[in-house]
Amino acid sequence: MAGGDRSALTGREAVAAVWRIESARVVGALARYTNDFALAEDLAQEALAEALVTWPRDGVPRNPSGWLLTVGKRRAIDAFRRRAARDEKYAALAHDLGEGGVLLGTPPAEDVEWDPDQIDDDVLALMFISCHPVLSPEARVALTLRVVGGLTSDEIAKAFLVPTATVQARITRAKKSLGAADIPFEVPPPGQRAQRLGSVLSVVYVIFTEGSSASSGDNLIRLDLAGEAQRLARVLARLMPDEPEVHGLLALLELTAARFPARTGPDGEPILLEDQDRRRWDRSAIVRGRAALTRATKIGRGLAYYGLQAAIAECHALAPSVNETNWDRVVTLYEALGKLAPSPIIDLNRAVAVSMAQGPAEALKIVDHLEKSESLKNSHLLPSVRGELLTRLNRKPEAQTELKKAITLCANDRERTVLEQKLAALNHSQPKAPET
Structure with missing residues (x-):
């Protein structure tokens, strides 16, 4: 490769690196100057x-x-000039750039200094706007990854397995919606912050969830997507250090990601929790996660939705093995979580914990109730868990039926393979005394 080619490559790599790190600050600062989010982006x-x-x-x-x-x-x-809008915005921006000669040439980087009192507020405001309740959940995710995460439309589309045009359309509609709603570029006032914060945390959580357990495709984990969610959570924890649920979310993400190195084999095949080599778990991530959970607890007000999940993840992180896990505490935490935020998924996870603490028969009662409610009728998770419980109870024909149903509903190739292996093992197994 010629010297000029190497230089060009280095320049492009530098652009990508700087953009990923600084894009949120750049967009945020421009939004503050123009008071126009769409224009700033x-x-x-x-x-x-x-x-x-x-x-x-x-x-x-x-x-x-x-x-x-x-x-x-x-x-x-230039945009204001084209619009012939020589108003106060134009005058203020022109003044910030200095004398007119600066406008005509390539701007020297040394002439611009970050305002240390505005950086954090700009990024925080950007996160709140990108996750504004006026937008659809899909639009919030796309816009957050674009303007806060610095990902391109192609990268977002690849992460969520949708066409690039779909992502671009979501972002365009989101910016138009924000403009039509006349959303101010600001951190919400204290009275609105708690309600709006839930939307921000939810978006980061959705991004991480898709990265940690891909809903479809041939990869179980998408490390880049999960890593981006962790980065956003760290930024949020730095910007809002007195919000316990922010630290709770960060703790949950760190403790969950700590198991990533052991969750897949050499060829990307899933490794179940009971079969994982816990020596491969990321101990530094566990330390960071526990520190964030401690911070959430010390702030007060008790653990909430993400904090309780983080406490459950901590139980797994501290246990030497599945059998040595404090399952009674896990059940208690899931019960608290279910009261705080009722959800069929939480109930299903509680059933798994109950099966370990009290046996599959007690757990099956919870699962049967979920099946009657049809709340998870399109999810492979319910028949998968039910099939596992029926297997442990030695109810082989029923277990086979459930696993076949789970295989049909599962959209992730890697998870489907695991279910097929379980079914094959069950088909060749010998009868044994049932668990109670």
């Missing part, structure tokens, strides 16, 4: 496009994020 994308051309040719500027912000401001000036 467009301006940041234009600055990114200019960097992809300029940096490989001229070298990476000494202040890359400042360079991007200055280009974005300059493009904002």
Whole structure:
């Protein structure tokens, strides 16, 4: 490869790295300057496009994020000029950029300094706007990954196995909805913050859940997507250090991700919890997760939805084996979680814990109730758990029926393979004394 090619490659890599780290700050700062979220995101994308051309040719500027912000401001000036809107916004932006000569040439990165009193507020406001309740859940996820996570539309589409055009349409509609609703670029006032925070946490949780247990496709775990959710949770914990549920979510993500190294084999095949080599669990992630959970507890007000799940994950993280897990505590935590936020998935997980603490017969009562309610009739999880319980109770024909149903409903290739293996093992097994 020629020297010029190496330089170009280095420049493009630098653009990608800086964008992933600083895009939220750039978009946030531009939104604060223009008071127009949609325009700010467009301006940041234009600055990114200019960097992809300029940096490989001229070298990476000494202040890359400042360079991007200055280009974005300059493009904002151009947009206001085209609209002939020489109003207070134009005057304020022009003043920030200095004398007119700066507007005509390539902006020197050294002329722009980050305002340390505004950075955190900008990113936090950006997260609240991207997760605004006026948007659909799908739009919130796409917009958050785009403007806060710095992912491209192609990357988001690949992560969620949808066409790029679908992601682009969601982002476009989201920006139009925010504009039509005249959403101000600001961190919500204290009275609204708790309600809006739930939406932000939910989006980060959805992103991580899809990454940690892919709903479809041929990979069980999508590390890039799960990692992006962890990064967003860390940012949120830094920006809102006095919110216990923020730390609870971070703890849950860290403790869950700690098991990733042992959850799949060399060929990507799933490894069940009881078969995992716990020596491969990420101990540093466990330490970080427990520290976040401790922080959530010390802040007070008790553990909430994510904190309780983190406490359950901590039980698994501390146990030397499945059999040595404190299943009674896990059951108690799931009972508390079910009272706080009733959900058929929580009840199903509680049934699994009950089967370990009290036996499959007690657990089957919970599962049978869920089956009658038809709340999980389209999920493979219910017949999968029911099939496992029936197997332990030596009710082989019923277990076979449930596992076949689970295989039919499962959309993830890796999980389906595990279910098929369980069915095959059951078909060749010999009768044994049932568990009670």
